[in-house]
Amino acid sequence: MTERADPMSPSDVLFYEQGASWLWLLAGPAAGVSMALIQLSAGYGIQWMVPGAFFVLVTLFLGIQVKAARIHTSVKLTADKLRQGTETILTSEIVRVYPEADGSETPKWQYARALGELTGVPRGRTGIGLRMTNARTAQAWARKHQQLRAALTNLLEERIPPEPAS
Structure with missing residues (x-):
């Protein structure tokens, strides 16, 4: 299922990560300037074709x-x-958030399918085990995984109150 235009207001969003920053594009001008400085330090003067090509x-x-x-x-x-x-x-398909992996033994949920269309949890992100309806298991993931885990746990506790201690 893909998501199109989202009419939700920002106050409805419980957790958000953008994926990557557009600031990485500043590496293009930095590469062009670097090539120009290399040309200057070598004594050739600036030939704009090479720095321009690096920039682009x-x-x-x-x-x-x-x-x-x-x-x-x-x-x-x-x-x-x-x-x-x-x-x-x-x-509503999420029934439980599994606890974080600790110790030397790998929990079974870490072998589950990662959500999204990627083949696994993206690099730099940490998986969060989810128990889904129909006895399915999946992995959510995020860079700020503790914040996503807390938001998911709070959401589940609001929907499914914890069992009273007897």
């Missing part, structure tokens, strides 16, 4: 990567939906 190529390639990262590694949690990359699931 680095900016173009990084622009494509940043755009892809903003699509495929962004996370958005609202009261009704969890979007991981291009996949959106209803929060």
Whole structure:
């Protein structure tokens, strides 16, 4: 399921990560300036073709990567939906948030399918085990995984109150 234009106000968003920053595009001008300085230090003077090519190529390639990262590694949690990359699931399908992995033994949920269309948890992100309806298990993921885990746990506690201690 893909998400189109989102009419929700920012106050409805419980957690959000953008995936990548457009500031990476500043590496293109930095590469062009660096090449110009290398030419100057070598005593050739500035030949604008090489710094211009570095500027354009680095900016173009990084622009494509940043755009892809903003699509495929962004996370958005609202009261009704969890979007991981291009996949959106209803929060009503989440039954439990598994505890964090600790110790030397790997919990079973870490072998579960990662949400989103990627083959696994994206690099730099940490997985969060989710028990879904129909006895399914999945992994949500985020850079700020503690914040996403807390938001998911709070959302579940509001929907399914904890069992009273007897």
